[in-house]
Amino acid sequence: MTAALSAEDVRFSYGERAVLGGVTLAVRPGEVVALIGPNGAGKTTLLKTLAGLLTPRTGHVHVVPPRSRTVAYLAQSEDLPAEWTVREVVELGRLPHVGFWRALAPMDVDAVKRAMARTAVEDLATRLVNALSGGERQRVALARALAQEPRVLLLDEPATHLDLRHQVDLFAALHDEAARGTAVVAVMHDLAFAAQADRCVLLGAGTVRADGPPAEALRPDLLGEVYETSIELLHTTDGRIVPTATRSR
Amino acid sequence: MNEARRARAVGAIAGTAAVLACALVVSAATGAIPISLRSTLDALAAGLEGRAEGLQGAGAIVWNLRLPRVLMAALVGASLGSSGAAMQGLFRNPLADPYLLGVAGGAAFGATVAMSLGGHLPGGAAPGIDAGGAPGSVPIFAFLGAVGAVLAVLAVSRGGGRSRTGSLLLAGVVVSTVLISLTECLMLRDADRMRAVFSFTLGNLALSSWADLARALPFAATGMAILYALARGLDALALGDDTARTLGVNARVLRGGVIVGASLATAAAVASVGAIGFVGLVAPHVMRRLGPPRHRVLLPASALGGAVLLVLADLGARTVIRPAELPVGVVTTLAGGPFFLWLLRRES
Numbered sequence: 001m002t003a004a005l006s007a008e009d010v011r012f013s014y015g016e017r018a019v020l021g022g023v024t025l026a027v028r029p030g031e032v033v034a035l036i037g038p039n040g041a042g043k044t045t046l047l048k049t050l051a052g053l054l055t056p057r058t059g060h061v062h063v064v065p066p067r068s069r070t071v072a073y074l075a076q077s078e079d080l081p082a083e084w085t086v087r088e089v090v091e092l093g094r095l096p097h098v099g100f101w102r103a104l105a106p107m108d109v110d111a112v113k114r115a116m117a118r119t120a121v122e123d124l125a126t127r128l129v130n131a132l133s134g135g136e137r138q139r140v141a142l143a144r145a146l147a148q149e150p151r152v153l154l155l156d157e158p159a160t161h162l163d164l165r166h167q168v169d170l171f172a173a174l175h176d177e178a179a180r181g182t183a184v185v186a187v188m189h190d191l192a193f194a195a196q197a198d199r200c201v202l203l204g205a206g207t208v209r210a211d212g213p214p215a216e217a218l219r220p221d222l223l224g225e226v227y228e229t230s231i232e233l234l235h236t237t238d239g240r241i242v243p244t245a246t247r248s249r
Numbered sequence: 250m251n252e253a254r255r256a257r258a259v260g261a262i263a264g265t266a267a268v269l270a271c272a273l274v275v276s277a278a279t280g281a282i283p284i285s286l287r288s289t290l291d292a293l294a295a296g297l298e299g300r301a302e303g304l305q306g307a308g309a310i311v312w313n314l315r316l317p318r319v320l321m322a323a324l325v326g327a328s329l330g331s332s333g334a335a336m337q338g339l340f341r342n343p344l345a346d347p348y349l350l351g352v353a354g355g356a357a358f359g360a361t362v363a364m365s366l367g368g369h370l371p372g373g374a375a376p377g378i379d380a381g382g383a384p385g386s387v388p389i390f391a392f393l394g395a396v397g398a399v400l401a402v403l404a405v406s407r408g409g410g411r412s413r414t415g416s417l418l419l420a421g422v423v424v425s426t427v428l429i430s431l432t433e434c435l436m437l438r439d440a441d442r443m444r445a446v447f448s449f450t451l452g453n454l455a456l457s458s459w460a461d462l463a464r465a466l467p468f469a470a471t472g473m474a475i476l477y478a479l480a481r482g483l484d485a486l487a488l489g490d491d492t493a494r495t496l497g498v499n500a501r502v503l504r505g506g507v508i509v510g511a512s513l514a515t516a517a518a519v520a521s522v523g524a525i526g527f528v529g530l531v532a533p534h535v536m537r538r539l540g541p542p543r544h545r546v547l548l549p550a551s552a553l554g555g556a557v558l559l560v561l562a563d564l565g566a567r568t569v570i571r572p573a574e575l576p577v578g579v580v581t582t583l584a585g586g587p588f589f590l591w592l593l594r595r596e597s
């Protein structure tokens with residue numbers, strides 16, 4: 001199947017400091033990719049490059065144009081304007097489809113409704129954003145991104161500020177999106193959740209150190225080397241892998 | 250938008266428009282010579298039907314003197330209100346105002362230059378100087394100064410590692426300070442005209458004529474129309490620069506457009522009547538409480554709100570120490586300052 005998004009030999013540096021040293025990556029429709037790696041490995045930089053927010057020094061990122069309709073991006077902690085209602089925020093996701101002038105068509109209203117239903121924020125539609133909890137805000141931000149009806153969904157640590165139950169719900173929602181054919185790329189810190197992705201891309205010092213299904217990509221020796229700590233894999237009775245850190249080297 | 254929000258938006262705009270209409274009529278009826286509301290409305294009707302030539306006495310006062318003044322107050326208030334709302338959206342800072350990028354300092358400098366050169370300019374600067382008005386070449390120079398200051402801010406803020414909005418703010422402060430110093434130098438060189446320049450910087454509506462209004466209107470209207478056209482971009486910006494960009498908003502175009510629109514409208518206002526403070530800051534804050542915060546609603550609402558505020562401030566300026574007048578800028582600052590502080594306290 002053709003890739004929904006692909007990056008070829010992407011290099012990026014902030015001034016003299018090289019952050020990405022030649023990353024090649026292709027994401028297929030319907031795939032959930034966990035982007036993992038220690039702090040400073042270049043995860044956020046790579047995600048922003050994929051989102052078109054940063055221009056690579058060399059290399060290319062390919063998506064179906066126009067990018068704003070193809071790719072939705074959810075920043076690490078998205079600003080939500082306090083005095084807006086939830087529906088008003090989600091409706092902004094239709095901006096790439098309606099532009100600065102056209103009113104929302106029935107098709108747009110439907111997309112907004114579906115996005116709110118999938119993130120379970122329908123009941124909050126008329127609430128003001130500043131009256132929401134951290135978990136609710138994150139779901140609203142996700143609904144805004146889904147309202148774009150993107151083919152590629154890029155998320156930077158979407159589980160921040162979420163308690164365990166909401167983390168589980170969030171990852172379930174991401175898998176649902178993928179099941180509809182969306183390519184999902186999420187920067188993740190929690191390796192236990194990353195292990196449930198279809199594919200893990202391990203980034204270390206700006207290069208791809210491993211790329212494959214969790215069982216292949218999450219090797220204790222390699223993880224230990226990249227994260228600079230000892231990592232063990234626990235195997236649950238239902239066949240999941242749970243990486244855990246034991247001690248610093 | 251759901252029904253309740255839509256109703257609030259319509260209510261805020263229609264309500265403010267109705268208040269504005271009343272304020273305009275009452276203000277036109279009030280002055281050194283009180284004129285009945287009935288005579289005022291008659292004069293308005295006559296003028297609108299093109300019979301202004303035939304007006305005499307009270308009718309002539311209303312149509313020829315008071316109406317251009319209150320309409321100028323409304324136009325300037327609308328320009329400052331919508332520019333303030335747009336700047337607050339652009340910089341995502343509720344304390345941003347239309348003078349942030351040096352428009353006021355540039356206009357004061359331009360006006361001072363025109364007054365210093367005095368009779369050497371076409372149109373001259375003599376007749377209204379003592380009354381502190383803006384005759385002849387003064388508004389033209391003030392407009393050029395305001396636009397020049399914004400261009401200088403844009404040039405100074407170019408480059409550097411700082412965020413674009415951050416460097417714009419810094420450049421605005423620097424250019425304003427330099428221009429104020431230059432203005433003061435010119436004022437000291439020419440002490441006779443100090444009073445006139447000083448009066449200009451305080452803001453004055455007293456000498457506004459139909460001709461002044463006709464001169465300011467195209468610039469103010471174009472500026473406000475540009476801002477309105479960019480309203481959804483400002484909405485997207487509320488989600489942050491990055492998110493706005495991934496929604497397809499070209500940040501450079503948006504920023505450039507808002508700066509051009511706000512500067513045009515503000516420069517037209519400042520050139521006509523001087524730098525009137527607090528309207529551009531207070532009007533959007535008040536309107537944000539009355540109606541939904543989307544810029545499609547907020548911008549026209551802030552324009553109407555700014556118009557109401559300035560028409561009422563002008564009414565106050567003309568009546569508080571009757572028969573003398575206070576500079577309207579003093580009224581907006583004295584009333585706007587404490588009001589704004591109260592608003593901030595209530596918010597926190």
